[in-house]
Amino acid sequence: MSGKNAVSPQGRESFKSSFGVVAAAIGSAVGLGNIWRFPYITGKYGGAAFLLVYLLSAALIGVPIMLAEFIVGREAKKDAVGSFQKLAPDKKWYIGGILQVLASFMILAFYGVIAGWTLKYLICAAANGFAGKDAAALEAMFHDFKSHPFKPLLWQILFMGITGLVVAAGVEKGIEKFSKMLIPLLAVLIIVLNIRAVTLPGGRAGLVFLFKPDFSKLTGSGILAALGQSFFSLSLGMGIMITYGSYMSEKEKLGATALQTVAVDTLIAVLCGVAIFPAVFSNGIAPDSGPGLIFITLPNVFPKMPGGYLFGIMFFGLVAVAALTSTISLLEAVTAFGIDHFGWPRKKSTIICFTAITIVGILSSLSNGVLAQFSIFGRNLFDFLDYFSSSFLLTTAALVTSLFVGWRFDKEVVKKQLTNDGSSAAPYFGIFRFTIKYITPVLIVIIFISGVLTS
Ligand code: PHE
Numbered sequence: 001m002s003g004k005n006a007v008s009p010q011g012r013e014s015f016k017s018s019f020g021v022v023a024a025a026i027g028s029a030v031g032l033g034n035i036w037r038f039p040y041i042t043g044k045y046g047g048a049a050f051l052l053v054y055l056l057s058a059a060l061i062g063v064p065i066m067l068a069e070f071i072v073g074r075e076a077k078k079d080a081v082g083s084f085q086k087l088a089p090d091k092k093w094y095i096g097g098i099l100q101v102l103a104s105f106m107i108l109a110f111y112g113v114i115a116g117w118t119l120k121y122l123i124c125a126a127a128n129g130f131a132g133k134d135a136a137a138l139e140a141m142f143h144d145f146k147s148h149p150f151k152p153l154l155w156q157i158l159f160m161g162i163t164g165l166v167v168a169a170g171v172e173k174g175i176e177k178f179s180k181m182l183i184p185l186l187a188v189l190i191i192v193l194n195i196r197a198v199t200l201p202g203g204r205a206g207l208v209f210l211f212k213p214d215f216s217k218l219t220g221s222g223i224l225a226a227l228g229q230s231f232f233s234l235s236l237g238m239g240i241m242i243t244y245g246s247y248m249s250e251k252e253k254l255g256a257t258a259l260q261t262v263a264v265d266t267l268i269a270v271l272c273g274v275a276i277f278p279a280v281f282s283n284g285i286a287p288d289s290g291p292g293l294i295f296i297t298l299p300n301v302f303p304k305m306p307g308g309y310l311f312g313i314m315f316f317g318l319v320a321v322a323a324l325t326s327t328i329s330l331l332e333a334v335t336a337f338g339i340d341h342f343g344w345p346r347k348k349s350t351i352i353c354f355t356a357i358t359i360v361g362i363l364s365s366l367s368n369g370v371l372a373q374f375s376i377f378g379r380n381l382f383d384f385l386d387y388f389s390s391s392f393l394l395t396t397a398a399l400v401t402s403l404f405v406g407w408r409f410d411k412e413v414v415k416k417q418l419t420n421d422g423s424s425a426a427p428y429f430g431i432f433r434f435t436i437k438y439i440t441p442v443l444i445v446i447i448f449i450s451g452v453l454t455s
Pocket of ligand 1: 029232238327330
């Protein structure tokens with residue numbers, strides 16, 4: 001990690017290659033949300049019927065908001081708060097930026113805990129630690145581990161430490177370099193796991209569970225779940241894509257980058273379903289929800305399948321890599337705020353943000369065990385951070401960005417960003433303006449209100 005990081009002509013750190021830009025954005029988007037949450041809720045709400053709604057919401061909300069965040073970041077060349085301050089100095093839009101940085105902070109505090117679990121399970125898979133255990137033993141193992149007073153903390157701190165090292169190394173030499181290595185690795189792992197899954201005897205039932213459209217199961221809450229999932233999965237409303245946009249050179253095509261990121265994120269989510277469900281069904285196990293699917297059900301399945309030892313390592317390797325590229329982006333959004341707002345050098349900002357987030361993260365990990373009795377609005381800290389950030393901060397922040405770009409931004413600035421100052425065509429400009437002005441904000445308000453009503 002030596003040598004100088006790439007900088008723009010204005011002296012801001014920047015990504016060097018287009019592949020690096022897309023790899024970093026995909027790295028942020030592809031994470032635990034794709035691996036356990038997406039396959040499960042797809043099955044729960046009617047398989048292919050849900051998939052259709054998800055695709056619509058990724059297109060109608062995901063692509064425009066991601067594009068809007070890129071535009072804000074590249075136009076301002078600042079972190080999420082500084083971007084709004086720079087582009088609208090006389091107004092309070094920057095509060096939307098503060099919510100985004102806060103969202104990244106809170107999400108990383110609990111996401112880092114789960115990321116630590118993935119590392120522990122990777123090592124456990126390598127040590128053949130699942131073999132000979134039945135479902136009850138694996139459940140007890142998971143429960144004892146996550147509520148233990150210090151074991152999960154060690155893994156969490158280790159994972160956060162790796163994240164911190166990558167972020168401290170800088171945009172090009174850290175984030176870009178690691179994303180360029182890890183995303184191809186992730187692709188290879190998922191392809192190998194897919195080949196294994198579809199060739200398992202009895203695995204067909206898993207594919208039927210995932211892909212057979214059943215419109216009777218597609219309820220109102222299923223539609224909301226699709227909208228909410230597209231937000232979280234695409235890492236929107238957390239200042240990440242604004243920050244990454246601020247590191248993009250003037251030659252990057254923002255529309256293509258947003259489209260590719262959404263397409264790959266969605267494809268990987270579907271492929272994760274294909275990797276997981278045939279394996280689960282071929283063993284006659286009921287598909288479980290939440291962390292249990294990854295940390296209890298699958299460790300039960302791998303030892304029973306041919307080659308399961310290796311595939312278990314590959315699977316937990318996949319989960320850990322996917323989590324790492326996401327934690328990197330979360331830490332970067334907060335670190336960039338420290339750099340731009342307080343003028344801290346990158347390393348100092350990384351250390352301060354890492355420390356603050358890890359401390360809150362440790363408390364949230366302990367809230368699964370020794371601190372379980374402390375509750376905030378009826379939830380332990382771990383669940384509260386997840387619920388509050390996903391339900392409130394992300395939606396509000398994304399609404400602010402969409403209103404900002406749709407209503408406050410000069411049309412010409414949007415055009416300049418989408419066409420790279422007239423040097424490339426952006427025939428979708430009109431559709432984008434219309435969507436970000438009217439369609440996206442209305443859909444977000446619907447998600448928000450329904451989220452509050454059903455909580
Ligand atoms: N998009 C990631 C996922 O699907 C989660 C994430 C959320 C990553 C927020 C970064 C920021 O798992």
